[in-house]
Amino acid sequence: MSRRPVLAVVGGSASTEGATRDAEELGALAATRDWVVVTGGRAKGVMAAALKGARSRGGLTIGILPTAAEEVSPDADVAIISDMHEARNNVIVLTGNVVVACGVDGAGTASEVSLALKNRRHVVLLNASPEAIRFFETIAGEQRGLLHTAINAQEAMDCAEACLALSHRSDRR
Amino acid sequence: MSRRPVLAVVGGSASTEGATRDAEELGALAATRDWVVVTGGRAKGVMAAALKGARSRGGLTIGILPTAAEEVSPDADVAIISDMHEARNNVIVLTGNVVVACGVDGAGTASEVSLALKNRRHVVLLNASPEAIRFFETIAGEQRGLLHTAINAQEAMDCAEACLALSHRSDRR
Amino acid sequence: MSRRPVLAVVGGSASTEGATRDAEELGALAATRDWVVVTGGRAKGVMAAALKGARSRGGLTIGILPTAAEEVSPDADVAIISDMHEARNNVIVLTGNVVVACGVDGAGTASEVSLALKNRRHVVLLNASPEAIRFFETIAGEQRGLLHTAINAQEAMDCAEACLALSHRSDRR
Amino acid sequence: MSRRPVLAVVGGSASTEGATRDAEELGALAATRDWVVVTGGRAKGVMAAALKGARSRGGLTIGILPTAAEEVSPDADVAIISDMHEARNNVIVLTGNVVVACGVDGAGTASEVSLALKNRRHVVLLNASPEAIRFFETIAGEQRGLLHTAINAQEAMDCAEACLALSHRSDRR
Secondary structure, eight states, X not given: OOOOOEEEEEOOTTOOHHXXXXXXXXXXXXXXXXXXXXXXOBSSHHHHHHHHHHHHTTOOEEEEESOTTSOBXXXXXXXXXXXXXXXXXXXXXXXXXXXXXXXXXSHHHHHHHHHHHHTTOEEEEESOOHHHHHXXXXXXXXXXXXXXXXXXXXXXXXXXXXXXXXXXXXXXX | OOOOOEEEEEOOTTOOHHHHHHHXXXXXXXXXXXXXXXXXXXXXXHHHHHHHHHHHTTOOEEEEESOTTSOBOTTOSEXXXXXXXXXXXXXXXXXXXXXXXXXXXXXXXXXXXXXHHHTTOEEEEESXXXXXXXXXXXXXXXXXXXXXXXXXXXXXXXXXXXXXXXXXXXXXX | OOOOOEEEEEOOTTOOHHHHHHHHHHHHHHHHTTOEEEEOOBSSHHHXXXXXXHHHTTOOEEEEESOTTSXXXXXXXXXXXXXXXXXXXXHHHHHOSEEEEEOOOSHHHHHHHHXXXXXXXXXXXXXXXXXXXXXXXXXXXXXXXXXXXXXXXXXXXXXXHHHXXXXXXXXXX | OOOOOEEEEEOOTTOOHHHHHHHHHHHHXXXXXXXXXXXXXXXXXXXXXXXXXXXXXXXXXXXXESOTTSOBOTTOSEEEXXXXXXXXXXXXXXXXXXXXXXXXXXXXXXXXXXXXXXXXXXXXXXSOOHHXXXXXXHHHGGGGGGEEEESSXXXXXXXXXXXXXXXXXXXXX
16 A cells, blocks of 8 residues: 555636745645645636645646536646536545645635535645634534644644644554 | 426525524425425534425425435425435536525635636525625625625525526626 | 435536437436436536436435536536546446446447446436446346346336335345 | 547456457557556456457556446556446547547447547447447437447557547548
8 A cells, every 4th residue: 555645736727926925835745755746626716726736846736627628727637527516525535635725815725615514524624714714613612623623834734734644643543 | 387486495405403494494485486495405503494484385406415315305295316426516506596595604605606706607605604705795706796695595495586587687788 | 224225316517409409308307206306417418417417306316426626517516526537437436336327429428328337326227228237237137136227217217216115125135 | 738649458357369369459558658648446257358459558546436336457657536327438539649448348338439439539349249330320410430340459459550640630631
């Protein structure tokens, strides 16, 4: 068995400059630490930026696309064609060992964070708004321990590694 | 053409007493006004309560189930078996002409409200927390006009009817 | 509990005249016997014909559509919007208590018969080609007992009722 | 742009010895020619054998799993968790630039070949039964040119490469 850890990076297709920069930096860090980077795979926003960062360090990059017609990010090594539109968000978060949201600026990202918690995945909110943090803390309920925050890519990646170690420990029990 | 309007009612499987009562009342009102009521179809919480209310007034009730193994609410006339787990939330909200969330207490409901906005569906937040209302207002962006609030089932149903009329008008343009 | 039996009727969107007539007759018979009729819901071929037949006898008709953009058959009471393209075929066959294929003329229908068998649903091949019957007999394996043939709508509907009775008996064991 | 070609290898989870050997050999050949190998990812039959063959030559291997609970093949580099049961067959065939079926022994594989044709993917039937070849020729219709047969892994891989070249040519038009 030598499955590699997968970092699912989610965020807006029309993300802010800050979120885009965070995503690219996070992708680069993930690749350096030998994580596979998975995103929604479109040639836009956080999805494209995270793949670009990972590719720049020789990382493996995978996009899980909403439809067969969608333009694929040029930095995706492999394009998984889900053809299930927004429902593919569930596949993205399930495929990640840990999910990092670069900003929670729109409804798509909000659905991904929600689905991640629902599926009991660790989620790191990177530079999320206070409203987003407060909301997800409110709804997390029993999944409260799965919700984390970070203020830069380095902190988010460190947190992801700690979450992965934690998951492995609880798997062994 | 005589397709009937569909009200998608979403909410927790372990909902509060208030949310459960709201859902049952809403289902009853929807049936009285000849809407079909669609929920996640499980024998629990808001899903079951809305179907129960609708059935009590002779309404048509449909559950869209996560898996074939799941126990179906006794008040569902028809069970649609999606077998796609949490991704079925996307099917529920797309199937509704309007979506009403009875409380936004957990991650599942949060994903449904998010997916509804992403798919440009009108959403009524019925007795949602201030944190939830503020969060969805923040992320709605261009979909801001699709987000509504209500403090009782009657108000939510009136709002749903107004949204439906609005959709029909914009379809005709 | 008063869930009504569901007949999933599958077949080509560009079906032959014979298959279209079979579908319409089958829909009418199903409605008469108080089955709900479910199809792919598009305004074409077998999907549309079965809904039309059922509607003509006052039956409840449901279409499970591939996308939100697709034109819906005018005879669907309710349109379930799966937004998962061909993968929605799996939802159609799982939702049926029994599946009837009106002709197996194309790849879409072949996928539906295959998915039905894979999900252990009873399937009636109505006026299928000898090649289709032979093929599905070959691959059915342990599901061989789930595969039936019929040469007219009446026979198909009688077979569906027998299959339903059989399923109920095995559920009780 | 440097997306790598993807070979989707499909076949039974309880495949014959011949089909398993074909799959392993095909996976090895695909890896040698720098294709990514994608299968259903379970630790059984053709799915596992193709990944094992590809991994033995240092190829990139991806499994698209039916559920989060399923045991993953030890030779998958990355596990995509679809959580949509049999509907994930549609994702597998859409993700492949070309699909090879190692035997068509069961309903799952029959659904994959059917969905591939429906989605206009080239399909190579490797050592399929005469009944299967005849059936798919009958239903292929306008997709007749997408259907190919082969009698060993080498021939199947050569055919896949020719299909890929053909797709690229028609994309450029």
